[in-house]
């Protein structure tokens with residue numbers, strides 16, 4: 001506390017200048033990443049006359065936070081003694097909230113949370129409250145016990161720091177870009193790569209549903225509480241996951257008083273405007289009534305981190321005009337400590353932040369109505385960001401029912417840290433806050449019952465698809481295809497007479513495409529493309545027929561095997577899996593994507609292939625034919641748009657010549673994404 005007081009003096013002196021000049025206030029004595037700042041002696045609620053926010057800059061106060069009041073806007077400010085009188089004389093409305101801030105810390109509490117007022121009365125003095133927030137003064141000596149008590153309740157809090165609020169929008173970093181018009185086929189093709197399996201795998205890891213391997217150690221993430229020993233494992237998990245994607249994660253430390261932690265960030269660097277940065281992510285820390293021993297936090301907020309990591313995994317293979325930065329904050333449940341530090345650093349360095357999409361609690365949909373909330377606040381740049389998200393949801397058929405909250409927006413997540421330094425940001429959350437309508441918030445948040453089993457994966461999938469489409473469009477996806485691997489052979493029809501399924505008569509009975517996926521303009525035509533069920537695919541009746549397998553899985557619990565694995569008996573045999581799809585006449589785009597993993601011990605004679613056949617099993621197109629060994633799963637993409645109006649059989653096959661050297665190919669997440677204008 002002593003140190004923090006020392007930094008105050010400089011801040012107060014240049015406060016007025018900073019507001020007038022629109023300058024970011026950074027004192028040289030402030031430790032890097034520290035967020036506490038300094039409060040003046042008095043705490044005030046100031047409300048300038050409507051449309052006269054600029055008046056604040058002329059007052060002898062430091063403005064810290066903007067809050068929505070009924071019919072107007074209020075600002076929590078601090079000032080030296082006697083300022084209150086001159087504020088009143090200026091024509092602004094002002095309330096003296098606390099005449100002496102010394103040896104106190106201040107926290108906002110979500111007033112809609114259960115026990116909010118009980119907690120407030122137990123731990124401090126309520127200096128302000130309305131139907132959304134309580135501002136609580138707490139003796140500084142009791143801060144840590146207050147935080148541990150709060151941790152055990154389903155409530156979100158926010159630290160009031162002494163840092164000055166950046167009034168208005170930061171020049172040059174507002175969001176001018178509005179994406180309109182048709183769905184982009186390249187973006188649409190990415191959405192089917194977002195699957196419940198990929199999301200649930202990460203949520204399972206983060207919520208202690210199963211053990212994980214972190215830096216070579218096998219462990220279970222029982223808790224991600226900021227003050228627990230395991231918070232380091234949780235951040236390591238995120239760092240490791242981003243590193244595995246080939247991104248280069250960085251640790252960005254933060255500090256608050258005697259506490260410290262790290263945020264993790266990783267970039268896909270923009271090709272044209274690398275300095276223009278779009279942020280997406282959420283907080284990795286969590287809490288519960290048993291925060292040190294068991295806090296699964298599946299919805300709050302493994303859901304948001306899983307979404308961020310899946311989006312990173314998909315987008316890393318593409319190119320963008322602007323930089324996309326993936327972020328994982330810690331210290332959120334203590335009042336957004338990590339993000340306050342990070343947003344402050346960005347602003348101090350003059351970073352050009354185009355917007356932050358904060359994914360926090362995107363896993364609960366108790367009434368299955370697909371309703372979500374986007375909290376934009378009232379600034380235009382953030383509203384544009386929320387509108388872009390809603391437009392992407394509509395254009396790509398993610399199926400969310402979106403409510404954009406402006407005047408009634410909540411501050412209780414990391415997005416508000418960005419608002420306060422003048423950057424555009426939105427909170428993307430489940431149907432959490434009541435505004436004249438009953439909310440549908442997770443009843444088990446901040447509880448050891450916040451488990452993967454209670455997460456609605458379909459909802460997280462839709463939310464992630466909409467977020468992916470939003471960020472891909474805003475950052476300017478520039479490539480149209482990244483074919484890895486490139487088909488290595490252009491075998492003619494004559495060269496592949498044996499490509500025919502040997503028993504077409506048994507195949508025709510099940511060749512009915514079953515659309516699975518979105519309900520809007522884009523949908524996935526493949527049936528059971530993720531291989532998790534036992535329908536959709538037909539296996540040719542050969543000596544070594546293909547099958548579903550749990551031996552090689554890209555996501556979920558099952559994949560598809562074609563060919564002969566090393567540990568089984570070699571034979572001369574085809575081994576095929578196929579299904580028929582009807583590509584609509586009016587399809588504006590049709591993109592076939594799949595994960596494949598090929599293996600062989602042979603050098604000649606055998607081959608792996610992916611073909612398109614007519615319903616009568618004549619070759620339409622060879623998408624791939626070769627003999628390859630893959631160290632890992634490969635994404636393949638084929639543009640089938642020119643086949644609109646045709647029914648084709650998607651055909652995976654491996655041929656073994658029976659010479660004792662085997663060849664095989666696994667496939668998973670096979671999707672044919674079709675978009676109708």
Ligand SMILES: [Zn+2]
Pocket residue numbers: 156300333445446
């Ligand atoms: Zn929370």
